[in-house]
Amino acid sequence: MARMRRKLSARELYCLLTFPHESTETFKARLIELKMLGVKEVYSQGNIKVCDVCVIGKGTNSLVVLSYIRGFGEAALKILRVDSPRLTLIKEAALIQRLNKVGLRPKLFTYSSNFIVREYIEGETLDRWIKHASKDELIKVLREILDILYKLDEIQLVHGELARPGKHVLVTRTLEPVIIDFESGSLSSKKSNVTQFAQAVFFRSSLFPYIKQDKDDVRKRAIKILQKYKKSRKQKYVEELKSLIDHLICKSCSEERYI
Numbered sequence: 001m002a003r004m005r006r007k008l009s010a011r012e013l014y015c016l017l018t019f020p021h022e023s024t025e026t027f028k029a030r031l032i033e034l035k036m037l038g039v040k041e042v043y044s045q046g047n048i049k050v051c052d053v054c055v056i057g058k059g060t061n062s063l064v065v066l067s068y069i070r071g072f073g074e075a076a077l078k079i080l081r082v083d084s085p086r087l088t089l090i091k092e093a094a095l096i097q098r099l100n101k102v103g104l105r106p107k108l109f110t111y112s113s114n115f116i117v118r119e120y121i122e123g124e125t126l127d128r129w130i131k132h133a134s135k136d137e138l139i140k141v142l143r144e145i146l147d148i149l150y151k152l153d154e155i156q157l158v159h160g161e162l163a164r165p166g167k168h169v170l171v172t173r174t175l176e177p178v179i180i181d182f183e184s185g186s187l188s189s190k191k192s193n194v195t196q197f198a199q200a201v202f203f204r205s206s207l208f209p210y211i212k213q214d215k216d217d218v219r220k221r222a223i224k225i226l227q228k229y230k231k232s233r234k235q236k237y238v239e240e241l242k243s244l245i246d247h248l249i250c251k252s253c254s255e256e257r258y259i
Contacts, residue, residue, distance in 0.1 A: 005045035005066060008053060013042055015051035019063060021082050030114055037110050037117055038070035039077060061086050061183055069117050072109045078116040086183065088113045095157055095182045102151050105178045121178045127166030127207060135249050137175055138208075142201065142249075143242050145169060145177045149193035150238045152179070160184035162196040166207055192233075195226050198241055218248060 008016070015022065017030045043066040046056040050063060056076060057064035061084040067077035080089050093111035096118060100108055107119040123129070130138065145165075152159065161168055161184050170178045201208055202222040221244055229237035 005043040008042045008044055012044070012051055012053050016042070016053060016055075016063060016065065016079060018082055019050060019079075023082070026082060033112050033114055037112055037115060038072075039067050039075075039115075039117065040070055041068040042077065043067065057181075059181070059183070060084070062089070066120060067117065069109060072117075074120050075109055075117050076106070076120040078118070080114045089116050089183070092116060092183045092185065095185045095187075098155060098157055098187075099152065099179075099182075102155055104148060104151060106180060121170045121172065121180065123170040123172040123176075123178065125167050126169040126171060126177070129171040130207065133171075139246055139249050140175055141171055141177050142245050144175075145179075145197065146194060146238050146242055148177065148179060149197055150235060152193045153233060156187050156189050157182075157193075158186050158188045158191040159193050159196070160186060160191075162193055163199050164204075165197055165200050192230060194229060194238060194241070198222060198226055201245065218244070 014027050018026045044054045045066045046054040048055050048058045050058055055063055055065045062081055063079045065077050065079065067075050069075045078089060080086065089111060090113060093108060093116050096106070096108040105119060106121055109117045109119065111117060133141070159168065159179060159182060161181070168179060168181050170180055172178065202219060225237050225240045225244065
């Protein structure tokens with residue numbers, strides 16, 4: 001369970017803003033950058049510990065913490081790690097702006113070279129949520145994820161890490177899935193989010209326990225659908241994938257739904 005939120009001390013903020021190599025010069029520069037973005041407070045809250053502070057997320061390139069920003073309120077603050085090979089978060093921010101234009105979350109509030117301030121999504125990562133989800137809930141969420149990914153394919157925005165989606169999809173209490181972490185994202189007309197995610201669903205049993213990936217006929221059907229989707233990018237093949245998932249999760253479903 002996440003701990004109760006609390007405001008960070010100056011020492012804790014210093015550690016996070018310069019993680020993992022503390023530097024007074026870097027701290028001062030980044031603190032000015034935060035103030036220019038309108039960030040008023042940074043909080044300790046989350047399931048991961050960094051610098052004895054609870055954070056929302058930790059990756060090889062960044063940290064994500066809860067913050068409060070002037071004009072928007074509660075927000076997720078992504079901090080570029082000082083040891084990251086990436087020089088800036090501006091590219092990722094541009095990708096979030098692009099997905100916002102087609103009505104997808106999370107909403108971007110503001111950004112700079114070292115920070116992204118976006119809508120805070122209160123939810124569980126897919127790999128945690130799936131452990132207690134019912135079959136009906138799983139069907140609903142997987143269907144909605146495919147709809148989101150089809151929209152991303154339409155605007156040629158490739159997430160890049162959805163073959164292992166466990167940490168990159170949040171599920172809210174209202175069962176709304178939200179794709180996060182676009183730092184490996186790119187614009188491409190050749191790659192497909194739908195295809196990457198479908199590979200995880202149909203070929204990686206560890207994440208989706210209800211789905212029987214070991215059945216050769218299922219794999220063949222999935223491959224056939226994905227091949228057709230790759231060639232045409234038509235929504236009807238996304239609907240066929242949904243029907244195949246329905247059948248696999250709900251064994252009582254008629255095979256006529258996906259033949």
